[in-house]
Amino acid sequence: MSKELTDIQSKILNFLIEQKVEKGISPSLAEIADRFGYKNRATVQQHLQSIEKKGYIKKNPKRSRSIELTLGDKYFFPRPILGEVAAGNPLTIYPDSIDTIQLPTIVKMPMDSFLLRVKGDSLKDAYIFSGDVVIVKPGNEFLDGQIVVAILDDSAVVKRYYRKSGSIELHSENQDYQPIIVDLNDSNFRIVGLVVGVYRTMGKKSLNNQLS
Amino acid sequence: MSKELTDIQSKILNFLIEQKVEKGISPSLAEIADRFGYKNRATVQQHLQSIEKKGYIKKNPKRSRSIELTLGDKYFFPRPILGEVAAGNPLTIYPDSIDTIQLPTIVKMPMDSFLLRVKGDSLKDAYIFSGDVVIVKPGNEFLDGQIVVAILDDSAVVKRYYRKSGSIELHSENQDYQPIIVDLNDSNFRIVGLVVGVYRTMGKKSLNNQLS
DNA sequence: ATATTTACCATACAGTTGTATGGTATTTAT
DNA sequence: ATAAATACCATACAACTGTATGGTAAATAT
Numbered sequence: 001m002s003k004e005l006t007d008i009q010s011k012i013l014n015f016l017i018e019q020k021v022e023k024g025i026s027p028s029l030a031e032i033a034d035r036f037g038y039k040n041r042a043t044v045q046q047h048l049q050s051i052e053k054k055g056y057i058k059k060n061p062k063r064s065r066s067i068e069l070t071l072g073d074k075y076f077f078p079r080p081i082l083g084e085v086a087a088g089n090p091l092t093i094y095p096d097s098i099d100t101i102q103l104p105t106i107v108k109m110p111m112d113s114f115l116l117r118v119k120g121d122s123l124k125d126a127y128i129f130s131g132d133v134v135i136v137k138p139g140n141e142f143l144d145g146q147i148v149v150a151i152l153d154d155s156a157v158v159k160r161y162y163r164k165s166g167s168i169e170l171h172s173e174n175q176d177y178q179p180i181i182v183d184l185n186d187s188n189f190r191i192v193g194l195v196v197g198v199y200r201t202m203g204k205k206s207l208n209n210q211l212s
Numbered sequence: 213m214s215k216e217l218t219d220i221q222s223k224i225l226n227f228l229i230e231q232k233v234e235k236g237i238s239p240s241l242a243e244i245a246d247r248f249g250y251k252n253r254a255t256v257q258q259h260l261q262s263i264e265k266k267g268y269i270k271k272n273p274k275r276s277r278s279i280e281l282t283l284g285d286k287y288f289f290p291r292p293i294l295g296e297v298a299a300g301n302p303l304t305i306y307p308d309s310i311d312t313i314q315l316p317t318i319v320k321m322p323m324d325s326f327l328l329r330v331k332g333d334s335l336k337d338a339y340i341f342s343g344d345v346v347i348v349k350p351g352n353e354f355l356d357g358q359i360v361v362a363i364l365d366d367s368a369v370v371k372r373y374y375r376k377s378g379s380i381e382l383h384s385e386n387q388d389y390q391p392i393i394v395d396l397n398d399s400n401f402r403i404v405g406l407v408v409g410v411y412r413t414m415g416k417k418s419l420n421n422q423l424s
Numbered sequence: 425a426t427a428t429t430t431a432c433c434a435t436a437c438a439g440t441t442g443t444a445t446g447g448t449a450t451t452t453a454t
Numbered sequence: 455a456t457a458a459a460t461a462c463c464a465t466a467c468a469a470c471t472g473t474a475t476g477g478t479a480a481a482t483a484t
Contacts, residue, residue, distance in 0.1 A: 025237040
């Protein structure tokens, strides 16, 4: 049995994926039929059988909206990209960044945000300590006093943001560190996003409240 | 109206979340009833109405398995850490890795997997192109012909894996690239994981057209 | 004391769902 | 030339789905 999908099967598979992206669940046979203008669910049914036979999906019999995509094996979520890999000539990758943490299930986290581990203690007065993981939401607009992640000449910092005319100041909470003042036009400077949360492993109390 | 959930409502909400994370779809009323030992769906129905009234979920009327969680995107999932940021003295970070993509939301993906963007065209005949994002599932066991990510002297490659006696060969699909042959004992060599998926942004068309 | 909320049950119903079966027409392979 | 695969249609059905309605019992609030 060929594992190649026909055009139509391919389109249906794409629709399945699309729906999972947008709605989070598989469509029903009727919905697929609708989408492709079929007057009958049986047509879809047969296409799905073919697609399943070829191994692209798996259906839980009798269960509605339960088509599994077996394209790899599991849940796609918005996820950060760790680095670059080479398929041709090797490029540099960041092996150390292959690190995952288990975060609690009920804390806020925008889907497109990513995590960074904090080193250093300049924000300890804002209750962010070395070793903490900050949740960063990508964006461009910030309010004075918000904690942001900025990149300056290939280094990244977590600081409080203050907008001045013609420049941006990045303050540490900790007095030992001088504010960083950057010209607005400095092309080596870029603010990546807003820190929307902090996570700390190992029994310590979470300090999200103080983040405001 | 209080926005606080009762114990039972809370448990049901948790179950909803749990199911969404694990299966990607909401359970049906019957399934919830089953799980909590209710003999009747109506009981669940009423709990859901309460939960909805309190703003924690939203139901698409008449649509099966379509409970939306309105907690925003407030769930934590296992996520990779990109690198290290400095709050005090800047440390090195991987600026290029501060990049996020929207992946199909509720398709399955191993929770501990991570993403890498592919550069180069050596796998284009396997329909992985430069710029694509591959989903990598960490692991140690691979079958011949599977596409893996390997690290060789601080560089990473995406290649097809072939096990030989005493060595491992990494092949490109593209004939222009020579296979890489590595001794099994080479300590500078390590296979990171298996490529379980590919994701491509840009436009509406997804990978499957090319999959055939 | 009495009204409200919470937590369950039963029954009923129409619409949806996946599945089964049988059929036609066209293209592709042998 | 004929078998096989592809792409659709129609009808039928049992199980499932969400919803509606009405009821009981206990706890809580007024």
